[in-house]
Amino acid sequence: RTGDVRAEQIPRYIRVNATCWSADEAVKTFISRGFQLSDPFMDKSFAKDEHISDLLLFPPDTQFANDPLYLEGKIIIQDKASCFPAFILLAPHSREGAVVIDATAAPGNKTSHLCALMNNKGKLFAFERDHKRFATLKTMLARARCDNVEPVNADFLTTSPSDAKFAAVSHILLDPSCSGSGIVNRLDHLLESELDNSEGSEERLQKLASFQLLMIRHAMQFPSVERIVYSTCSVHATENEHVVREALKTEECKAGKFRLAPRELVLPTWSRRGLSDELDNPDDAQSLIRCSPGEDATNGFFVSMFVRETHVPEGTD
Numbered sequence: 001r002t003g004d005v006r007a008e009q010i011p012r013y014i015r016v017n018a019t020c021w022s023a024d025e026a027v028k029t030f031i032s033r034g035f036q037l038s039d040p041f042m043d044k045s046f047a048k049d050e051h052i053s054d055l056l057l058f059p060p061d062t063q064f065a066n067d068p069l070y071l072e073g074k075i076i077i078q079d080k081a082s083c084f085p086a087f088i089l090l091a092p093h094s095r096e097g098a099v100v101i102d103a104t105a106a107p108g109n110k111t112s113h114l115c116a117l118m119n120n121k122g123k124l125f126a127f128e129r130d131h132k133r134f135a136t137l138k139t140m141l142a143r144a145r146c147d148n149v150e151p152v153n154a155d156f157l158t159t160s161p162s163d164a165k166f167a168a169v170s171h172i173l174l175d176p177s178c179s180g181s182g183i184v185n186r187l188d189h190l191l192e193s194e195l196d197n198s199e200g201s202e203e204r205l206q207k208l209a210s211f212q213l214l215m216i217r218h219a220m221q222f223p224s225v226e227r228i229v230y231s232t233c234s235v236h237a238t239e240n241e242h243v244v245r246e247a248l249k250t251e252e253c254k255a256g257k258f259r260l261a262p263r264e265l266v267l268p269t270w271s272r273r274g275l276s277d278e279l280d281n282p283d284d285a286q287s288l289i290r291c292s293p294g295e296d297a298t299n300g301f302f303v304s305m306f307v308r309e310t311h312v313p314e315g316t317d
């Protein structure tokens, strides 16, 4: 416990790992353990999430870290907001043939979510530059029984987009290092972010924002990429709307190669959108998702998606 009251308003979320279990089997198992399907804030109760398939909500105090289901990889402890990026990148279509990069993968919760949404088929490259965190990533992927993942202990920024190995990459997930300022739940903090939870000076945020923008621009160099999701567990506009705003000003977007995905592709039923005052075009806020700790029963989070322009520009044959 952090002593942060907002953490007590966050249910304990678990994602049923579809690579080896199903939500129906999970529901039956928890009912046989004496839980009932109703309000997750009542004792011995749980609920199904309304936005993310395979996500279950339990009372905040419920412990799963030593549960055999967790140790066997059948369930993943993952905050709801942190399930948005993979879901937005790949759902609702079947993406079995997709070639995906998770550019910043450790400890691997979003990687195993991507793998589940791909039905463990296609190809998923999981980059992690930190050696120790790479070891954790491999352990988590083995536990989650991810067979379509190739873990790569390398810096995504030094990876060549023209390498033939990546020629067919169609989707990229970018969940880069951030201030972690949205994380109010200590367990999730340990699971999600490699940084301490200090708010950080504006100078530090600016440095992070420059790096985050570089990651987006690098992702846009992959020749076949159609969709790029950029997410953070930060509540600061500097790392969120401002990074998106700057990305939209780059050659990659100005030349009409990429644009922000419209709201209908970015979890349209989620009502909290981006901060319009922090963008050059206030309408872009509709394309963005924010989660507010204390208000949304999740940690603080931000998600955006860039999509390749598919129209043929005027004047071309």
Ligand code: SAM
Binding pocket: 082, 103, 104, 105, 106, 107, 108, 109, 110, 111, 127, 128, 129, 130, 133, 154, 155, 156, 157, 175, 176, 177, 178, 191, 192, 193, 194
């Ligand atoms: N997506 C992860 C998850 O859901 O479990 C959390 C990712 S964490 C916010 C960011 C990770 O990216 C850290 O493990 C960090 O070491 C790694 N990282 C940062 N910059 C990187 C880079 N340029 N290339 C590869 N990995 C990087």
